[in-house]
Amino acid sequence: MFRVSIQAEPFDLAEEHWALSTLGSDIGAVISFVGQVRDEVLELEHYPAMAIRQMEAVLADARARWPLKGATLIHRYGRLEVGAPIVLVLTASSHRQAAFEAAEFLMDWLKTRAPFWKRGADGWVEAKASDDAASARWGT
Amino acid sequence: MFRVSIQAEPFDLAEEHWALSTLGSDIGAVISFVGQVRDEVLELEHYPAMAIRQMEAVLADARARWPLKGATLIHRYGRLEVGAPIVLVLTASSHRQAAFEAAEFLMDWLKTRAPFWKRGADGWVEAKASDDAASARWGT
Amino acid sequence: MTGPEPVTLLYFAWVRERIGVQTEQVALAGPTTVGALLDDLAERSAGHAAALADRSRLRAAVNQDFVGWDHAVTSGDEVAIFPPVTGG
Amino acid sequence: MTGPEPVTLLYFAWVRERIGVQTEQVALAGPTTVGALLDDLAERSAGHAAALADRSRLRAAVNQDFVGWDHAVTSGDEVAIFPPVTGG
Numbered sequence: 001m002f003r004v005s006i007q008a009e010p011f012d013l014a015e016e017h018w019a020l021s022t023l024g025s026d027i028g029a030v031i032s033f034v035g036q037v038r039d040e041v042l043e044l045e046h047y048p049a050m051a052i053r054q055m056e057a058v059l060a061d062a063r064a065r066w067p068l069k070g071a072t073l074i075h076r077y078g079r080l081e082v083g084a085p086i087v088l089v090l091t092a093s094s095h096r097q098a099a100f101e102a103a104e105f106l107m108d109w110l111k112t113r114a115p116f117w118k119r120g121a122d123g124w125v126e127a128k129a130s131d132d133a134a135s136a137r138w139g140t
Numbered sequence: 141m142f143r144v145s146i147q148a149e150p151f152d153l154a155e156e157h158w159a160l161s162t163l164g165s166d167i168g169a170v171i172s173f174v175g176q177v178r179d180e181v182l183e184l185e186h187y188p189a190m191a192i193r194q195m196e197a198v199l200a201d202a203r204a205r206w207p208l209k210g211a212t213l214i215h216r217y218g219r220l221e222v223g224a225p226i227v228l229v230l231t232a233s234s235h236r237q238a239a240f241e242a243a244e245f246l247m248d249w250l251k252t253r254a255p256f257w258k259r260g261a262d263g264w265v266e267a268k269a270s271d272d273a274a275s276a277r278w279g280t
Numbered sequence: 281m282t283g284p285e286p287v288t289l290l291y292f293a294w295v296r297e298r299i300g301v302q303t304e305q306v307a308l309a310g311p312t313t314v315g316a317l318l319d320d321l322a323e324r325s326a327g328h329a330a331a332l333a334d335r336s337r338l339r340a341a342v343n344q345d346f347v348g349w350d351h352a353v354t355s356g357d358e359v360a361i362f363p364p365v366t367g368g
Numbered sequence: 369m370t371g372p373e374p375v376t377l378l379y380f381a382w383v384r385e386r387i388g389v390q391t392e393q394v395a396l397a398g399p400t401t402v403g404a405l406l407d408d409l410a411e412r413s414a415g416h417a418a419a420l421a422d423r424s425r426l427r428a429a430v431n432q433d434f435v436g437w438d439h440a441v442t443s444g445d446e447v448a449i450f451p452p453v454t455g456g
Contacts, residue, residue: 013153013154013157014153014154017153017172017174021174021176021223021225022223025178025179025222025223026178026179027176027178027223028175028176028178029173029174029175029176030173030174030176031171031172031173031174031243032157032171032172033169033170033171033236033239033240034157034161034169034170034171035168035169035236035368036161036167036168036169036170038165038166038167038168038234039165039166044367045292045293045296046292046367047290047292047341047344047360047362049344050341050344050345050360053344053345054344054345075367075368082165083161083162083165083167085161086367086368087367087368094178096173096175096247097274099173100173100240100243100244100247103171103240104240107236107240107368110367110368111365111367111368112365113346113365114365114367114368115292115341115360115362115365115367116365116366116367116368117292117293117362117363117365117366117367118366118367119293123294124293124294124363124366125366126364126366127363127364127365127366131368134237175456184455185380185381185384186380186455187378187380187429187432187448187450189432190429190432190433190448193432193433194432194433215455215456226455226456227455227456247456250455250456251453251455251456252453253434253453254453254455254456255380255429255448255450255453255455256453256454256455256456257380257381257450257451257453257454257455258454258455259381263382264381264382264451264454265454266452266454267451267452267453267454271456
């Protein structure tokens, strides 16, 4: 099961995890990454059509690189309080290395390619060079 | 919050995740790894005193290497059905890279140093050279 | 006789704020590039000029794919201009 | 007069199954090493001999830390012998 969602509502980690962990008897590893709002309330703007198109493309890319049994990408938008979950990446595979690498790849990619913009109390958040560097290591 | 548990009972991913994600306003990333039983029912034997001692030691090692805000290690023992969760590694940090690296380190270590032994339908499971290689990359 | 389909511009984050609109449509005189289109757009208002002045702080997408400044723009394209993304 | 405290042996997985017990205690004549102790243990029974024959398939811990075969064993130690671990 491979799924992308862009939504204002929170997601249910346990439910999303369950959906992947029960995909079959050959699932050996399920990894979740949750990014959450640090330190200040954020407003997330996004470019809906491009975001969904690009997130589906990167999921296809991840499937071509690693033997995944399932993966879920959820990105939220709108006003998000401190501690609120922003993004969920879930990967399921027979082996942990594939699940770990795919989850890192998907997160690095989301940071540098998914068209979302955060605004905090002091204005628009600046992009970080470290995110570009993290993304560059995958050679995309 | 840093916690190690060795238990026969299942764990509650959502509850364990919540415990770390709510540790403070500086938590930006929470990662979970769940290893689960593939393909055949397993019986897990372990060396309780050494397991708890070694798991606490590796958690201290991870804390010294990465700026973690919290981490949880849970390993189950006893009879485990196909699809049952065996192991949970949770890491929480301000930044995703620390959380990812620490989670991978902890899992690689658990595979090669935690005194647990799996028995399946065809007898005792053999250790994998690939796990030794994965562990060796951390230079421990 | 109707002319060729216009190009749809989309702006996000502080680019949108400085220009003052989320979207606008422009007719092309002929085939152009993203960079040349931005030069034209910058003359539309002080807000456009301010938003589009420093190209090193901007990124572009044509039809929802990231592109460079020399990428072709043709009639009917959807062209988005925005700061480097900060999601995830 | 009581003698020195014995060494406690612990066996796990197929080592335990072949030897037939989970734990046993042995008195040391004097300071030794894990490897030398295994040589002595192998003479206790056919099960011990079978379990301990191929040292490349065994790992050892003394007082709950992994050690090599030349590690010292002294009175009162807890010595565990087991196959490479397969948890996680």
